[in-house]
Amino acid sequence: MIVAVTYRYTEDVALRDEVRAEHRDYLRGLADAGSLLLSGPFGAGAPAGALLLFRAEDEAQVQGWLDADPFAVRGVVASSTLAEWDPVLGSLTGAL
Incomplete structure (x- = not known):
């Protein structure tokens, strides 16, 4: 199964920058x-966030990740x- 995930980030850009390398x-x-x-x-014109696509057994596995x-x-x-x-x-x- 393919699972699409949308992240929306907080407004704390400094924290995002601090954790980015570990996240990646x-x-x-x-x-x-x-x-x-x-x-x-x-992109820059969109709300702060990201799109991720996973291959998984189920959504619970993705939620764990x-x-x-x-x-x-x-x-x-x-x-x-x-x-x-x-x-x-x-x-x-x-x-895919």
């Missing part, structure tokens, strides 16, 4: 394991949403 190292480990397919922040993310542990993430996602069209569908 954590996500890199999930990517290297094949669990995280894509991730990245929204999110709970352990240094951004969540340190209070950078104000809210997150999870939804099963079924990619149908596009150049990346074969890679």
